Amino acid sequence: MAEIHLANVGHSYEKKPASLDDYAVRPMEMVWEDGGAYALLGPSGCGKTTLLNIISGLLTPTQGRVLFDGQDVTHLPPEKRNIAQVFQFPVLYDTMTVFDNLAFPLRNRGVDESQVRRRVHEIAELLDLTRDLKRRASGLSADAKQKISLGRGLVRSDVAAILFDEPLTVIDPHMKWLLRSKLKEIHQQFKLTLIYVTHDQTEALTFADQVVVMHEGAVVQIGTPQELFEKPRHTFVGYFIGSPGMNLIPVRLEGDALVTDSTPIPVDPAAIQRLSGREKLTVGIRPEFLGYSPAPQPNGVPARIQRVENLGTFKIAVAQVGEQTVKAKIPEKQPISPGDGWLIFPPEQTLLYQNDEMV
Amino acid sequence: MEKTKNNRAWFLVLPVVISVSFSAIIPLMTVVNYSVQDIFGPGQRVWVGKEWYVDAVRDADLHAALLRNLLFSFEALLIEIPLGVFLALRMPAKGKWASLALVLIALPLLIPWNVVGTIWQIFGRADIGLGGYFLNSTLGIPYNYTLNARDAWYTILVMDIWHWTPLVALLAYAGLRAIPDAYYWAARIDAASNWAIFRFIQLPKLRGVLLIAVLLRFMDSFMIYTEPFVVTGGGPGNATTFLSIFLSKLAVGQFDLGPAAAFSLIYFLLIQVFSYIFFTTIRNIGRGDTA
Numbered sequence: 035m036a037e038i039h040l041a042n043v044g045h046s047y048e049k050k051p052a053s054l055d056d057y058a059v060r061p062m063e064m065v066w067e068d069g070g071a072y073a074l075l076g077p078s079g080c081g082k083t084t085l086l087n088i089i090s091g092l093l094t095p096t097q098g099r100v101l102f103d104g105q106d107v108t109h110l111p112p113e114k115r116n117i118a119q120v121f122q123f124p125v126l127y128d129t130m131t132v133f134d135n136l137a138f139p140l141r142n143r144g145v146d147e148s149q150v151r152r153r154v155h156e157i158a159e160l161l162d163l164t165r166d167l168k169r170r171a172s173g174l175s176a177d178a179k180q181k182i183s184l185g186r187g188l189v190r191s192d193v194a195a196i197l198f199d200e201p202l203t204v205i206d207p208h209m210k211w212l213l214r215s216k217l218k219e220i221h222q223q224f225k226l227t228l229i230y231v232t233h234d235q236t237e238a239l240t241f242a243d244q245v246v247v248m249h250e251g252a253v254v255q256i257g258t259p260q261e262l263f264e265k266p267r268h269t270f271v272g273y274f275i276g277s278p279g280m281n282l283i284p285v286r287l288e289g290d291a292l293v294t295d296s297t298p299i300p301v302d303p304a305a306i307q308r309l310s311g312r313e314k315l316t317v318g319i320r321p322e323f324l325g326y327s328p329a330p331q332p333n334g335v336p337a338r339i340q341r342v343e344n345l346g347t348f349k350i351a352v353a354q355v356g357e358q359t360v361k362a363k364i365p366e367k368q369p370i371s372p373g374d375g376w377l378i379f380p381p382e383q384t385l386l387y388q389n390d391e392m393v
Numbered sequence: 394m395e396k397t398k399n400n401r402a403w404f405l406v407l408p409v410v411i412s413v414s415f416s417a418i419i420p421l422m423t424v425v426n427y428s429v430q431d432i433f434g435p436g437q438r439v440w441v442g443k444e445w446y447v448d449a450v451r452d453a454d455l456h457a458a459l460l461r462n463l464l465f466s467f468e469a470l471l472i473e474i475p476l477g478v479f480l481a482l483r484m485p486a487k488g489k490w491a492s493l494a495l496v497l498i499a500l501p502l503l504i505p506w507n508v509v510g511t512i513w514q515i516f517g518r519a520d521i522g523l524g525g526y527f528l529n530s531t532l533g534i535p536y537n538y539t540l541n542a543r544d545a546w547y548t549i550l551v552m553d554i555w556h557w558t559p560l561v562a563l564l565a566y567a568g569l570r571a572i573p574d575a576y577y578w579a580a581r582i583d584a585a586s587n588w589a590i591f592r593f594i595q596l597p598k599l600r601g602v603l604l605i606a607v608l609l610r611f612m613d614s615f616m617i618y619t620e621p622f623v624v625t626g627g628g629p630g631n632a633t634t635f636l637s638i639f640l641s642k643l644a645v646g647q648f649d650l651g652p653a654a655a656f657s658l659i660y661f662l663l664i665q666v667f668s669y670i671f672f673t674t675i676r677n678i679g680r681g682d683t684a
Contacts, residue, residue, distance in 0.1 A: 092582075125575050125576050
């Protein structure tokens with residue numbers, strides 16, 4: 035186990051990157067603490083897998099250094115880095131038995147056979163594979179195959195970190211939930227450093243202590259699931275996390291007030307004080323924090339409710355504020371009907387963004 | 394659900410039946426016809442039953458040709474399959490060198506068979522052939538494929554390897570390119586050696602294409618005719634008289650159409666049987682629940 039430090043690491047697939055746009059992973063400074071359970075979250079193509087491959091050594095970054103516990107491993111190949119990685123699709127050695135598959139990473143490193151047997155049986159027990167140990171790996175179901183891949187990642191007890199690259203994509207939902215809890219259990223038991231790449235926010239938020247959100251090759255926020263939810267530091271985090279995502283309302287500064295299409299939006303005056311310019315201002319508020327009232331209220335903004343979707347435990351109201359469409363999550367019991375009304379913006383949770391960064 | 398019965402649907406198969414009849418069944422039946430009769434000319438024939446078959450099965454020269462051909466096919470497979478896989482592993486996976494390597498390796502496949510024979514016939518000559526001259530005069534190894542049975546044998550074998558290893562290499566190359574990168578990544582993470590990568594990833598994934606390669610190469614080498622006919626004509630003596638050459642000597646040379654027809658049918662069955670054995674064996678390698 036080790037602390038992983040990415041010192042000014044950046045990677046471009048171009049030979050001569052001309053601008054930051056050419057980078058798949060923009061130069062960044064980042065520390066993954068020993069024993070942490072991290073989720074690396076972002077849409078497809080944002081550079082998560084590239085970053086993961088840099089950590090495992092499958093890729094050498096264009097610039098910067100990778101340090102494991104302070105030791106420079108930038109130019110070491112994966113087999114010398116003491117790291118485990120599990121891929122999106124199950125990788126199996128078809129001609130071997132399940133036992134030999136699990137034993138493979140250990141035997142290649144010259145671990146003695148009694149130790150190998152002990153570890154393989156432990157991991158098989160953990161992943162519920164004991165019954166299949168003597169079977170040939172090729173005949174198994176997709177779930178079982180991916181469990182074997184996971185097992186090969188977990189079987190070495192001394193790894194610096196285990197990296198998961200969307201490992202549960204091919205698994206069916208019920209099994210997904212089971213395996214994820216299993217991983218969490220393993221993490222709590224052995225305090226391994228786990229980095230888990232996913233584009234599924236539920237997966238990230240339930241698995242990790244710390245979620246790292248990536249967007250266009252850059253890390254936009256690192257935080258606990260709660261922090262990401264309550265204080266997204268970047269509009270992308272606001273809109274990517276949550277269902278529905280954060281409402282983002284473009285606004286102009288008129289005097290001391292923020293206005294969208296001549297409708298003023300109430301925002302904490304201290305935040306407005308901190309503004310350094312007037313360009314690209316956005317107000318962000320989560321649908322969960324928006325309130326509704328049929329009559330005027332402090333912090334209320336006039337809105338036209340267009341339709342209400344009842345989702346069982348809550349309702350989603352789709353409303354028009356000025357020219358902008360805003361969604362609000364309303365408790366199931368509160369009566370609401372289409373027509374004119376007021377949306378209440380609690381100042382605590384109404385965030386102001388300038389150039390997509392939180393002010 | 395009640396199935397509708399409509400026998401007129403059989404008419405839909407008629408075009409296939411007709412074309413297959415003309416291309417395969419009718420010619421085959423003429424062979425069957427010859428194989429059970431002794432035909433002297435139009436209207437003059439004697440029914441001989443299974444006599445030609447008995448003759449063919451007992452013919453010592455034919456046994457020799459069969460063994461010779463089996464040995465030849467076996468040697469060709471033994472060298473061409475591993476060599477083809479080795480070449481495929483060494484060929485660059487992408488970039489302009491990959492295209493160049495593919496074109497170069499495919500060149501022998503583009504040459505007509507009798508031209509291949511002619512090339513090697515001249516290449517092996519001690520007086521004007523580059524290979525023959527080099528062996529005799531530069532290295533001082535006496536080499537003459539027209540007089541020495543062993544030399545003739547190796548000439549034909551090397552020619553076959555030169556001509557057909559590229560086919561195996563191309564098939565194996567295509568098979569290798571179809572292996573997803575994740576397998577190689579996982580192998581690196583697992584600290585697998587190059588040999589282990591070959592043994593546990595590449596070879597198992599190549600099983601399908603190698604099955605095809607073995608079948609094609611077996612059938613072709615077991616039916617080899619043109620190249621040895623051009624280079625040695627089956628000689629010296631009977632040293633390179635393979636089954637096809639034996640058969641054509643019988644049918645065209647001696648005009649023994651009856652025995653030749655009987656033997657053709659046996660030959661045809663032999664190829665079917667061997668191909669079936671290869672197919673089932675290779676397909677079953679690496680199957681089953683326990684290793």
